[in-house]
Amino acid sequence: MGSYILRRLMIALPSLLGISVVLFTVLALAPGDPFEELATNPNVPAEVRLLLRAKFGLDDPIWERYVRWLMAMLHGDWGFSFISRVDVDQLILQRIPATLAVIGASQILALAVALPVGVLSAVRPYSWFDRIASTMAFIGFSLPTFFTGILLILVFSIKLDWLPFVFRADISATGWAWWWEQTKQSIMPITVLGLFQGASWTRYVRSAVLDVVRLDYVNTARSKGLAERAVILKHVVRNALIPVVTLVALQMPAVFGGAIVTEQIFRIPGIGSLLIDAILRNDTPVIMAVTFVFSCLVILFNLIADLLYGWLDPRISYR
Amino acid sequence: MQEREIHALIEQVRSGELPRRAFIQRLVGVGLSAPMASMLLMHHGIAQTQQAFSYKPTKRGGGGALRVLWWQGATLLQPHFANGTKDQEGSRIFYEPLACWDTEGNLVPILAAEIPSRENGGLSADGRSVTWKLKRGVNWHDGQAFTADDCVFTWEYAKDPATAAVTNGVYKDVKVDKIDSHTIKVTFNKPTPFWATAFVAAEGMVIPKHLFGPYIGGKSRDAPNNLKPVGTGPYKFVDFKPGDMVRGEINTNYHMPNRPHFDSIEMKGGGDATSAARAVLQTGEYDYAWNLQVEDEVLRRMEDSGKGQVFIVPSGDIEFIQLNPTDPVTEIDGERSHPKSKHFAFSDPAVREAMSLLADRKSIQEFIYGRTGIATSNFLNNPPRYRSPNTKLDFNIDRANQLLEAAGWKKAADGIREKAGKKLRFVYQTSVNSLRQKEQAVVKQGCQKAGIDLELKSVTASVFFSSDVANPDTYGKFYADMQMYTTTMTQPDPERFMDQYTSWEVASKANKWQGRNITRWTSEEYDKLFHQAEAELDPVKRTAMFIAMNDLPVKANIVLPLISRPRVRGVSLKLTTQLTGWDLDLSMLFNWFRSA
Numbered sequence: 061m062g063s064y065i066l067r068r069l070m071i072a073l074p075s076l077l078g079i080s081v082v083l084f085t086v087l088a089l090a091p092g093d094p095f096e097e098l099a100t101n102p103n104v105p106a107e108v109r110l111l112l113r114a115k116f117g118l119d120d121p122i123w124e125r126y127v128r129w130l131m132a133m134l135h136g137d138w139g140f141s142f143i144s145r146v147d148v149d150q151l152i153l154q155r156i157p158a159t160l161a162v163i164g165a166s167q168i169l170a171l172a173v174a175l176p177v178g179v180l181s182a183v184r185p186y187s188w189f190d191r192i193a194s195t196m197a198f199i200g201f202s203l204p205t206f207f208t209g210i211l212l213i214l215v216f217s218i219k220l221d222w223l224p225f226v227f228r229a230d231i232s233a234t235g236w237a238w239w240w241e242q243t244k245q246s247i248m249p250i251t252v253l254g255l256f257q258g259a260s261w262t263r264y265v266r267s268a269v270l271d272v273v274r275l276d277y278v279n280t281a282r283s284k285g286l287a288e289r290a291v292i293l294k295h296v297v298r299n300a301l302i303p304v305v306t307l308v309a310l311q312m313p314a315v316f317g318g319a320i321v322t323e324q325i326f327r328i329p330g331i332g333s334l335l336i337d338a339i340l341r342n343d344t345p346v347i348m349a350v351t352f353v354f355s356c357l358v359i360l361f362n363l364i365a366d367l368l369y370g371w372l373d374p375r376i377s378y379r
Numbered sequence: 380m381q382e383r384e385i386h387a388l389i390e391q392v393r394s395g396e397l398p399r400r401a402f403i404q405r406l407v408g409v410g411l412s413a414p415m416a417s418m419l420l421m422h423h424g425i426a427q428t429q430q431a432f433s434y435k436p437t438k439r440g441g442g443g444a445l446r447v448l449w450w451q452g453a454t455l456l457q458p459h460f461a462n463g464t465k466d467q468e469g470s471r472i473f474y475e476p477l478a479c480w481d482t483e484g485n486l487v488p489i490l491a492a493e494i495p496s497r498e499n500g501g502l503s504a505d506g507r508s509v510t511w512k513l514k515r516g517v518n519w520h521d522g523q524a525f526t527a528d529d530c531v532f533t534w535e536y537a538k539d540p541a542t543a544a545v546t547n548g549v550y551k552d553v554k555v556d557k558i559d560s561h562t563i564k565v566t567f568n569k570p571t572p573f574w575a576t577a578f579v580a581a582e583g584m585v586i587p588k589h590l591f592g593p594y595i596g597g598k599s600r601d602a603p604n605n606l607k608p609v610g611t612g613p614y615k616f617v618d619f620k621p622g623d624m625v626r627g628e629i630n631t632n633y634h635m636p637n638r639p640h641f642d643s644i645e646m647k648g649g650g651d652a653t654s655a656a657r658a659v660l661q662t663g664e665y666d667y668a669w670n671l672q673v674e675d676e677v678l679r680r681m682e683d684s685g686k687g688q689v690f691i692v693p694s695g696d697i698e699f700i701q702l703n704p705t706d707p708v709t710e711i712d713g714e715r716s717h718p719k720s721k722h723f724a725f726s727d728p729a730v731r732e733a734m735s736l737l738a739d740r741k742s743i744q745e746f747i748y749g750r751t752g753i754a755t756s757n758f759l760n761n762p763p764r765y766r767s768p769n770t771k772l773d774f775n776i777d778r779a780n781q782l783l784e785a786a787g788w789k790k791a792a793d794g795i796r797e798k799a800g801k802k803l804r805f806v807y808q809t810s811v812n813s814l815r816q817k818e819q820a821v822v823k824q825g826c827q828k829a830g831i832d833l834e835l836k837s838v839t840a841s842v843f844f845s846s847d848v849a850n851p852d853t854y855g856k857f858y859a860d861m862q863m864y865t866t867t868m869t870q871p872d873p874e875r876f877m878d879q880y881t882s883w884e885v886a887s888k889a890n891k892w893q894g895r896n897i898t899r900w901t902s903e904e905y906d907k908l909f910h911q912a913e914a915e916l917d918p919v920k921r922t923a924m925f926i927a928m929n930d931l932p933v934k935a936n937i938v939l940p941l942i943s944r945p946r947v948r949g950v951s952l953k954l955t956t957q958l959t960g961w962d963l964d965l966s967m968l969f970n971w972f973r974s975a
Contacts, residue, residue, distance in 0.1 A: 106893040108540060108547045115543060143462060144454045144621035145600055154620050213654075218661050218684075226448070226647060226658050226665065229624060327649040329623035337622050340841050 065367070072359045079355045080348070084129065087344050088122045116142055129348060139345030143338070148349045151334060158229045159330040161242075162249050163315045169254030170261055171308065177258075178265025182273060182300075183292060193262065200259025209252045209325040216248060223248055227328040249326045253319055257311070265304055272300040302372045309365035313357040317350060382923035389423050389919070399428060403484050410929040411922065412695045413484030414961050418573050421496060422918050427485040432957055434637070436972050440629050442640035445954075445971065447667040450655040452622040452648015457605045458584035459537055459544035464963065465648070467581040468669070469625050471965045472644060473520070474610035476583030477511055477530070478575065479966040482692065482959040486575060487967065490514055490525065490585060490611060490634075492561075495574075506570035506916065511578065513561040517634040519587050520615045527557040530578060532588035532595075541596040546582040553577050572918035580962045584610070613639035613969045623648055633969070640972035653677065659949035660687040666973070667956065668949035669964060672814060675749020678947075685952070691750055692946040694960025698752070700738065700807075700822070700863045700939040701898045702731055707806070707858045714888040715851075715858045718899050723801050725860070729786035730803070731936035733779040734861075737825040740941055741774060747817045752942040779829040788830075796830040805860035808836040808852075810843040815863065818941070833861075848891050855892040857899065865944060874912065877925060880932050881909050900937040 113119055117128065132139060138148040181190040217225040224245050231241045272278070273296055281291045320332040331350060338346035370376045388405065391397035399420065406416035417427055436442070453469025454462065461467045477491040486494045492512040495501020501510050517525040534555040537544040544550075554566045555577070565577050577583065590609055594602035608616050611634065614627030625646040629639060647665070655668040660681035671678060671689065678689050706720035724730045740754035788796040788803060796803045807822070809815045816837060823833040836859060838852040843864070851858050866876075878884050882901035886894035905928055912924040932938040946960050953974055957967040 105548050105551070106890075108543055108545065109893075111540060112543045140600070141454075141621075145457070145460060145605055146455070146621055151621060155623075213657075218657070221662065224664050225654075225662065226650075228645075228647070229620065230618060230626065324650060325654065327647065327654075329620060329649065333649060334622065340839075342841065342845075 061367075061370075065363070068363050068366075072363070075359060076352075076355060080130070080352055081126065083348060083351050083355075084126045085122065087347055088125065090342070116140075129345075133352070138349045141338075141343050141346050143341050143343045143346075148345050151346060152331060152349065152353070155329055155331045155334050158227070158328055159316065159332075162227075162246055162328055163253065163319050163330060163332075165246065166250045166253035166319075167257065167308075167311070167315060169250055170257035173254065173258035174261035174265050178262045179269050179292065179297060179300075181262070182266045182269035183296075185270065190266075194266075197259040197262045200255050200262075203256075204321070205252050205256050205319075206321050206325060208256070209248070209322055212248045212252060213325070225326060227326050229329050249319075249322050249328060253322050261304070261307070264307060265300070268300040268303050269296060272296050302369060305372065306365040306369050309361050309368060312361045313354060316357055317354050382920050385419075385919045385922055389420065389425070392420060393423070393425050399425070400483055406922075407693070407695065409926045411925065412961060413482070414480045414486075414575065415484070415573060415922075417480075417484035417486070418575060419918055419922060422572050424497065426496070427494070428483075430481045430483055430485060430487075430957075432970060434970055434972065435955075435974070436637055436640045439631065439633070439637055439639070440642050442973050443642060445641040445644045445667075445973075446665045447644070447646050447669070448650075448655045448658055448665045449646055449648050449669045450650050450652055451670075453625055453646065454621045455605065456608045456616075456619055456625065457586075457602075458581070459533075459542070459546050459586065460599075460605070461545055461581075464581070467584075468963050468965050469646060470584060470608065470610075471581070471612070471963050472614050472625065472627050472646065472968065473608040473612045473616055474584035474586065475612050476580060476585065477513070477578040478583075479580055479963075480959055480961040481957070481967070482961065484961060486579070488514075490517060502574065506572055506574075507568075508564055508566040509574045510558065510562060510564045513563070514634060515561055517611055518632055519589075519611055520609045520630060521590075522632075523587065523589055525585075525587075525611055526560045527563045528560075529585050529588045530563045531555050531557050532592065533585045534577070536586065536591060536595050536599075539596050542599040544599070549576050549582045570916050572916070572921070580966070586610075614641075614644050617643070635969055638969045644968075656681055656949050659951060660684060660689070663687065663951060666951040666954045671751075671947045671949050672812070673947075674747065674814065675751055678749075678751075678949075687949055687951045689750070690948045690950050690956075690958060692948065692958045692960045694944075694946050696865050696944045696946075697755065697940050698818070698863065698865045698942040698944055700734075700861055700941060701857070702734060702937055702939070703857055703860050703862075703899065704937060705857075705899050707860060712888070716856065716899060718885045718887050718901075722860070724803055724805070725937075727786055728936065729782045730788070733782045733829060734826070734831075735936045735939050736773055736775045736779040736782075737829055737831070738822050738939055738941060739774045739825050743818050743821050743942060747814055747821070748942055748944075751947045752944050755940050755943045774825065776825065776828045783829060790830045794827075794830055795832050803831040805831065805833050806836055807833045807861045807863070808838060808843075808859040809863040810840040811837045812840065818863065853892070855886050855894075855897055857886070857897055863941070874925075877909060877912070877928055880905050880928070882906050898932070898937055900932055900935070902931055902935070905931050 117125055129139065141148055141151060144151065177193050181193045184190055213225045216223045225248065227245050227249065231238055233241055278291060278296060281295050317331045317335050319330065320336050322328070323330045323333040324336070334346065335350045338350070388397060388402050392399055392402045402420065403413050403416040407413055421427060449465055449468060451465045453465050455466050456470050456473065458467055458470035458474055461470060475489050478486045478488050478494060481487050488494050490513060492514045493499060495509050495511055501512070513525070513527060513530070519525055534550050534553070536542055537546045537550040540547065552568055556564045556566070558564055567574065578585065587609055590604045591602055606619060613630055613633050615630045617626040617628050619625050627644045629642050633639060652670065652672045656671045656673050656678060658665045659668040660678070661684045663686040682688055702725045703716060704722050704725050705716045705718060706722050707716045709715065709720055711717040711720060744752050744754040783796055788798045791797050791802070807819060809819060819835045823835060826833050842850060842852055843854055845853050854862055854864060879895050880898065880900060880902070881896060884894045884896040885899050885901065886892045886897050908924050908928045912921050912928070915921040915924065933940065948958060948964065950956055955972050955974065957970045958964060959966060
């Protein structure tokens with residue numbers, strides 16, 4: 061197992077390098093200019109603008125800029141944002157709490173909904189519960205998040221005035237008051253994201269459990285006289301969850317940068333909105349840093365998913 | 380408007396016949412800015428008035444938290460590095476200039492003890508220097524005293540090209556001397572009747588020497604106070620998350636009595652204009668929202684909730700269409716829209732005049748902008764008495780058809796006019812913005828009825844407004860037949876804007892398309908007037924020349940003004956603000972208060 065992990069990590073390094081080259085080239089070739097707002101400002105003489113470009117090395121050839129970026133990254137310097145004049149790692153660190161709090165919580169909600177609903181649907185296939193759950197699941201992942209988000213805002217913020225819809229990352233209250241405020245503003249985005257994700261996971265869990273429930277050993281367990289609950293929880297679910305676990309592990313990187321639309325609607329200062337802002341403003345260092353971290357996470361979680369799969373299912377061995 | 384008329388108006392204001400406000404409105408009507416009109420009056424010894432504003436609170440603090448929404452969040456808080464007004468507004472919470480402009484174009488002293496004038500000796504007789512007396516007893520947020528040294532330092536900082544300050548253009552041609560600890564003298568290299576540029580308004584925010592001193596020049600980006608502003612403003616810095624949140628708390632040592640009213644301020648960024656309007660007008664979560672670029676009927680529906688209202692603040696922005704006199708298709712020396720090429724249709728004045736008759740400004744105002752836009756045919760709202768006889772708010776399809784027929788453009792079988800085998804088919808580009816796309820559709824409809832076919836193109840704003848040399852879709856390249864955007868007129872001195880139509884500023888490959896004459900239109904008369912205006916010392920003569928210059932591209936129909944766009948803001952019903960269209964929204968933040 062150890063040698064397997066080592067080999068995977070060794071393969072990961074050139075993949076990451078390749079990814080960074082492609083990213084950098086695409087960004088360099090893309091149109092747009094981080095200093096475009098200065099272009100329309102008559103107070104900024106052309107020399108100052110050109111000096112700024114030279115200062116940030118924007119006029120150097122692509123490969124030179126890439127090598128400079130790579131060397132800096134290896135030294136732990138993630139770069140300096142053109143737009144904010146702030147270190148990129150500081151920008152990212154500022155946004156991690158909000159991202160984890162909302163997006164992370166939504167994944168947990170998705171799991172919490174998908175598992176029981178999926179298992180129950182599969183155990184009683186084509187019953188009323190199953191039919192309703194399946195329909196809701198289809199509706200859930202067909203409706204885009206910007207639609208459900210705005211719908212929830214209209215209902216809960218505007219009509220009923222129960223919940224605030226602008227997310228504030230820094231609530232000044234403390235203790236219980238803080239938790240209450242945080243919950244109130246987080247419920248809607250977490251629900252929007254969680255239910256969207258949960259809808260598709262429900263279907264996966266359902267089909268995984270259905271595959272397992274008709275196997276012989278389940279019949280054996282039942283005929284041995286075990287309670288239905290024990291049969292489902294201890295025998296069926298544990299085996300059915302193997303493909304689901306790998307799926308969830310592969311979804312984890314999406315927490316980091318995947319909820320762009322929801323963050324925009326609710327004004328959550330997450331990493332997704334940082335990425336989209338940086339793209340629109342051509343803030344190359346920020347884009348490189350965020351996408352690079354994203355690719356690292358994808359590779360890492362792929363590895364974790366493979367390892368988990370091997371650990372959960374003893375029939376699989378790694379050489 | 381001729382020089383004689385301007386003189387006559389000034390005398391009318393002096394004798395009291397004409398209210399000052401009316402004079403300013405008239406000058407704004409012919410394309411100048413309120414600050415400039417106000418300075419004209421000041422130059423002639425007519426004192427400015429204080430804008431009527433009653434500040435009700437009787438003590439400092441106690442107003443709770445002020446929550447404002449800027450849907451384009453501030454990304455940095457150093458005014459001399461600002462990328463656009465959002466950063467200037469974020470900085471303005473903490474930093475202050477010596478004076479700012481109110482909505483009637485009056486100069487309001489902030490860090491200055493009084494506004495310089497001839498009477499108090501602030502303005503020199505030869506028009507080459509201004510002496511500012513600074514307010515005493517003002518402290519920076521860290522307790523240090525504010526003195527003339529800070530102003531001199533700000534000048535040195537901004538004028539140094541190695542600092543790469545975006546305010547460089549304002550400070551590089553002046554000299555600032557310290558007279559004593561609370562007096563400075565700003566000297567211009569030539570007589571400057573419109574002197575209120577350095578240390579005034581958004582470009583004039585003063586930064587502390589004791590904190591920024593070591594970071595002048597090449598080290599400017601390393602200053603820790605770039606992220607932790609220490610200013611003289613009504614609020615002290617608490618926290619900043621770029622693009623997301625700016626927080627400030629009350630400055631208990633603020634130099635104006637009983638101010639500020641609020642205990643803290645929070646400026647949230649992100650999202651879009653519609654949800655920002657919602658947060659103020661419908662749910663009341665925020666007290667103020669900036670720049671509501673939303674259709675008026677949507678805004679009206681939101682106002683019905685009764686929590687907030689929409690303020691329309693007059694300013695000098697105009698949405699206009701440019702017609703390309705050069706050929707955007709043929710490439711000459713690797714450059715399209717080459718200044719020496721000619722457009723097959725727009726070099727014909729009849730076609731240009733027809734185009735100006737086909738833009739249905741009234742419908743655009745009524746159905747798209749509503750309160751937030753005013754149809755205009757000249758470079759701004761033109762009161763009837765001063766309307767040039769040729770530029771009329773006309774939408775006349777029949778006349779356009781007549782003009783085109785007479786010029787030899789006949790309708791072919793597909794309904795599109797053509798002459799010598801060339802069809803009247805144009806590419807019409809603008810930035811991505813739902814209001815603009817609707818405007819394009821309206822203009823296209825009008826043109827269709829006259830046998831002109833428009834292909835609508837929209838480019839994302841960050842690309843359209845960029846100065847990227849490699850990109851063919853920037854507005855500077857103008858690789859299309861027509862383009863549309865908004866131009867702003869906020870400087871007191873229009874000379875910087877008038878160079879947009881001079882022949883030496885033509886944007887071309889030679890100057891990497893950085894030239895300011897994007898339309899590529901040239902006129903000997905315009906150039907002549909421009910040179911005359913540069914050398915002219917009498918501000919009234921100069922003003923008359925600017926007005927005449929302004930009229931030239933409009934009468935030539937190379938530029939089609941569409942809509943004058945005032946500023947649209949959302950304000951909670953309980954909040955009293957003091958807004959201006961000639962300076963930043965937060966320039967008079969110290970006067971904002973909330974009624975119970």
